[in-house]
Amino acid sequence: MDITRYHAKYYAYELTNRKPSDDINKFTASLQNAQVDLNPHQVEAALFAFKSPLSKGAVLADEVGLGKTIEAGIILSQLWAERKKRLLIIAPTSLRKQWNQELLDKFYLPSVILEAKSFNQDIKDGNPNPFNREEGIVICSYHFARNKAEYLSRTNWDLVIIDEAHRLRNVYKPSNKIGNTIKSALEKSKKILLTATPLQNSILELYGLVSIIDEYTFGDLKSFKSQFSRMTDENNFIELRERLQPICKRTLRRQVVEYISYTKRNAIVEPFYPTxxxxxxxxxxxxxxxxxxxxxxxxxxxxxxxxxxxxxxxxxxxxxxxxxxxxxxxxxxxxxxxxxxxxxxxxxxxxxxxxxxxxxxxxxENENQDPNTxxxxxxxxxxxxxxxxxxxxxxxxxIKRNTKADKLLTALKLGLMRMQQNGANEKALLFTESRRTQDFLFKFLEKNGYSDKIVLFNGSNNDTKSADIYTAWLKRHKGTDRITGSPTADKRAALVEYFRETATLMIATEAAAEGINLQFCSLVVNYDLPWNPQRIEQRIGRCHRYGQKHDVVVINFLNKRNEADQRVYELLDQKFQLFDGVFGASDEVLGAIGSGVDFEKRIAAIYNTCRDSDSIQRAFNALQEELKTSISQRIDDSRKSLLENFDEEVREKLRMNLTRSKKYLNRYEERLWWTSQYFLKDFAEFSHTDYSFTLKRNPFAEERIHPGPYMVLKPKEGQKKSDIFIPDDTNIYRAGHPLARRILESIKEAETPINELTFDYENTPTQITLLEKYKGQSGWMKVSVFTISSFENEDWIIIANQTESKEVIDSKLSHRFFSVKAIENNIPLDISAEFQNSLLDIEKLELGKVFEDNLSRNRKFFDTEMDKLDQWAEDMKISLTREIDDLDAEIKLRKAEARKMIDLEQKVKAQRQIKDLEKKRSEKRMILYEAQDDIDNKKDDLLTDVERRLKQKTEIKELFTIKWTMI
Structure with missing residues (x-):
């Protein structure tokens, strides 16, 4: 579409304005920036996490496979775009690389994994707190966060994401050292907890998780137990559900099947008998x-x-x-x-x-001694x-012959034949836990029909073939954004690309179970089988994930001469249901074993202590019975429904939000394209069929910008972003790209004097019926940007618009003018004082509407916080009052008994005990008063914060004034 510099400036501000927390379009820029498909439950979860600027965070508890990482990525992208760059992710050690890679691949967000080596190097380089950095999101493990808690607490975090947060579910217990240390260190920071299993064994676990985010959601542990431990009470259940709803959000897979389709996984067992x-x-x-x-x-x-x-x-x-x-x-x-x-x-x-x-x-154990002793x-x-x-x-x-390797040839032939039958790529991902086994399998398979069809993937990727693949990849993608500058990340990307386009087999160590997307492959071979079910799920999840188009086949090897191996496989297959079905291991099943390490330790103990067949069978029978109890009867329906709130009304809301979000995102992408096309008309060649362009010369000589080609990932009707074919040499063009940022900044700063525009409604492809009545009419329009800095920062484009006959045109309709083609007449104009004042009056009315909307929203945020503090005070009062009443009753009883005593010594002793109880009662009363003082102080703090924010400034800035004619 042909646009004017006035269109361009309007679009530039529209593309970069900041929206309030509850606006469905708040994350549009983040979604356009990201290489992810739009799913409504993920946008809804991200909005939930941002719902109030006074909120201290949220628990996002979607079932596994629904993309909690994507939800977190949307949130992090938004904060990054707002220049809030002190961001931390705490994740299990095995998931750090996955986070690092997903943020880079899907959201173009830089991150750094902080561990002992890099931390100590930063200290040596003169950084007193290596956590305190803005050049990338910090990722660390639970243990590292615990060990460096002092440094964590000294960093003013904009947001902390805690992945697999159920690991902290026992934080309410003083003995839970890791949980309490992390909770204390991050007490003042806003936090998002990600967990598919927020409730596993006890309702108290929910109390623990919620307390990590906000200590004032519930009273103390005693008051929570006294109110909510008996879930058979309908009133208690409803109250707890209502108290959880503002802080916990959970979506189930069955609730989003109309948006996300899943393929199945099928198991093949290949038995072998060792020599x-x-x-x-x-x-x-x-x-x-x-x-x-x-x-x-x-x-x-x-x-x-x-x-x-x-x-x-x-x-x-x-x-x-x-x-x-x-x-x-x-x-x-x-x-x-x-x-x-x-x-x-x-x-x-x-x-x-x-x-x-x-x-x-x-x-x-001192089992090793100094040789001298x-x-x-x-x-x-x-x-x-x-x-x-x-x-x-x-x-x-x-030993020269390896029986399992011989069986691998049979299994691969069968698996690849199944791929052919399914219409899937004939590719297989082989996992081994050993680098030496990996080298052995490479040589073995090269000699047995797979020569030049294999790529290795491990923690270092330093073999000759990987180096050659990396060198060729660098040459292939020279001058594009595909090259990140991180040799580790780029080498991983090169090997994955080689596997996708050239190799048949990837032989991988556990390094490939982290952080790479191999959905183009649907055959997983566990040459070695871990005992930790979560590691197995992670492996299969590289291929069996959202976006996989074919059923995934999982091949496992079973040593028929080893009873313990057979029983382990039986548990993994039948109890954990890892290898068959649509979803793999369920949340409740994986939740039953915590981190998976406890289960692994139980298996190891059986191998280490059982010396004969009978003892092996007895030990596994006992473990199986234990698992049956913890898995089969995980959570009753009433406790599950605490976090599930998904009726037809919510489903319809998601449907509507999806439609609105896609419509807005489509408009956003189009306007980014039109704006870029307008600015680069003398600098680039454009292809309108696939939204791509190539720079002929750099418009910003002082900045290093690739020549291209560039492509906007704009899906066609019925297409997903993940289905768009991206040529090897192409850069993804998005609002967050340095070139786009510079273009938008330049347009916003450009001069736009009073001018006359002719809007060509007749020749505009998109018809806007409400504008038809203005054909043949003229008028005046003033466009301004209004910024409010209150509880949060908001930008609003205000349009004052009226015809020559003084008819005021509705603001919402006035925005539609910029969807119509126009030409600049470039006639020097002056606006009359009459029209100038008239537009100013219209602008004031529009500003009043925005002000009222802002105040209404802020009142809601404030009331929510005050209600929460009042509920906290009531919880504390209930608990302490109950204890005081119990002490009153006991003191009364003891006094009555003392009066009946005849023996003076016993009487004195009884009175001493009564005095101790009275002292204890006084202490409880004091705690009650202190709790009331505490709540009063919290309210004072909240009021002070609200007063401070309400005093913050507003600003109105005129962008341009035009005289318009519609033809």
């Missing part, structure tokens, strides 16, 4: 690990190292051979504890994460252990 040599190696190493005392393992790491050795033993003889060699070297004095750990972690890449998760339960008896035992390890190492080295 006698392989089985013998397994038995002797397993028996070794069950010994009461082991000298080869470091102090305090017996449980952890035993777990890793078992995993590597199950992986391949190549994997266990390398680790046995490291243990031999340690007993020979060639390796110390730290170098042994480095050796093991180079093979088992999630060593650090596993160590982190197992730390709390690893007891420090070892007596002769111990020296002989160490020597005997060393000989055993050398023998095991030799046995592992002598």
């Amino acid at each position: 006698q040599e392989e089985h013998h190696l397994y038995q002797v190493v397993s028996e070794y690990l069950q010994r009461e005392k082991l000298y080869a393992l470091p102090v305090g790491q017996r449980q952890l190292m035993t777990l890793l050795l078992r995993k590597l033993l199950a992986s391949s003889s190549h994997a266990i051979h390398g680790t046995l060699d490291s243990l031999v070297q340690r007993l020979e004095g060639k390796l110390n504890d730290s170098t042994l750990n480095e050796s093991v972690s180079s093979d088992y890449e999630v060593f650090d994460e596993t160590e982190d998760e197992w730390t709390d339960d690893d007891s420090v 070892i007596n002769e008896d111990e020296r002989q035992k160490i020597s005997a252990e060393l000989e055993d390890l050398r023998r095991f190492r030799q046995l592992a080295e002598s």
Whole structure:
């Protein structure tokens, strides 16, 4: 569409104005910036989190698979756009890279993973608080956040996202050190908690999670228990539900099936029988690990190292051979504890994460001693252990045939044939827990029909082939925004692209279970199977995710000569339901095992203690029965419905919001396109068929800007963003792109003197019926931007518009003028004082409407906060009054009993006890008074804050005045 500089300025302000919290279009710029498809429940969740500027946060508790990360990304994008850049994400160790990559890939947001090494380097470089930075969103683990709590508390966070927040569900218990430390450190910060399982075992867990966000939502633990522990009381249930609704939001998968379709996952089990040599190696190493005392393992790491050795033993003889060699070297004095750990972690890449998760339960045993203090008896035992390890190492080295690898060829042939039948890409993602097994499989498969069809993916990606792929990728994408400048991120992107376009197989370590989207692949092979169900779910989730078009096949290998392995698989398959169905493991099932590490530890304990078939079966039967109780009877219906509020009215609201949001986003994208086209008319060549352009020259010579090509990700009717084909050399053009930002800034600053515009309604493609009556008429229009800085910052485009015959045109309709083509007549004009004053009066009326709307919204925010504080005070009063009444009754009873006593000594003793009770009652009364004082102080603080914000300024800025004619 042909637009004028006046259209361009109007659009530039419209594209960058700040909207109030409850505006459905608040996140339009963030959604246009993001490479994600619009789903109404995600926008609704983001709006919920922002619903009040006085709110301290929210619990977003959508079921798994509905995109809580996307919801958080929308929120973070909005804050980033508002220049609020002190943002923190606390996530499980294994999910840090996923967050890092998702923010970059989907939202173009920079982030930095803060861990011990980078933290210490920052301190060395002179940064007194490495958390305090604005160049990227900070991501760290739970344990790191706990250990650096002092630094966390010294940072003025704009927002903290806590992922998998159910890990903090027991924060109401003083013994929960991690939860309480993090809660205390972030007490003053606004927080968003993400969890699919907000309620698992006890209603008190909800109290704990909510208290992390806002201590004043409920009273203390005693008052909460006294009011809400008996959920059979309908009144209590309704009140608790009402109290939770402003702070918790939950959407279920079944509620959004009209927007999101899911494919199924199907399991194939490939049984194998190890050779006698392989089985013998397994038995002797397993028996070794069950010994009461082991000298080869470091102090305090017996449980952890035993777990890793078992995993590597199950992986391949190549994997266990390398680790046995490291243990031999340690007993020979060639390796110390730290170098042994480095050796093991180079093979088992999630060593650090596993160590982190197992730390709390690893007891420090003095089973290793200084060589100078070892007596002769111990020296002989160490020597005997060393000989055993050398023998095991030799046995592992002598095994040439790998039965599981032979079966892999059969399984791959079957799986790829299934892909062909399904019409899916003939690609397979193979997971192993060992780098040595990965290398072995690469060589094995190269020799057995897959030459030049394999790509490796691991934590370092430093093999020759990966380096060649990376070099070719850099050359291919030179001069585009695909290259982020982070070698780690770019190399990962290069390997994924190579897998998508060239390779048939990706052999990956656990590194690929984090942070990459492989939905173009629908065959997952677990060559090694983790014991932690959440790790398995994470692996399968790389392919079985929103956007997957085909059913996903999951292949697992089962050692038929190992009873414990068979029972583990039975639990993972039947109890956790990981491998079949539409959604995989349910929230309640995964929630039943907490982080998954506890389950992993239970399995490890069975392997370490059970020495025969009967004991193995008994131990697994006991564990299965335990799981049956915790999984089958997870939460009754009444407690579930506490967080589920989804009737037809809400469904219709989502439907309407989706329609409105898509309509507004479509208009937003079009206006960004028209504005850019207007500004770059002398600088670029445009293609209108696919919303793309290429710069002929840079309009901002002082800034480094790629020449292009550029493309606006504007889906066609019925198309999704994820379906748009993006050529390799193309940059994604969006409002947040540096080029777009500079264009909008320049247009906003451009001169727009009084001018005459002719709006060509007849030749405008989009017909606006209400404007037809103004054909053949003329008038005057004044456009201004009105900024309110109150509880939040808002920008409003105010239009005062009237015809030459003095008919006032409604503001809403006046905005539609800028959807009509126009030409500038460029005739010098002066506006008469009469029309100038008339437009000023219309503007004042429009400003009054905006003011009233703003005040009404602020009154609602204020009333909500005051109600919450009053409820908190009432909760405290209920609890303390009940305790005081109980003490009154007991004192009365004790006095009556004392009066009946004859023995003076007993009488004195009884009176002493009564005095103690009276003292306790006085203390309770004092606490009640202090609680009332506390609430009064909180109200004072709130009133002071409201007064301060209400005093903040407003500003009106004229953008332009035009005389218009409609033809």
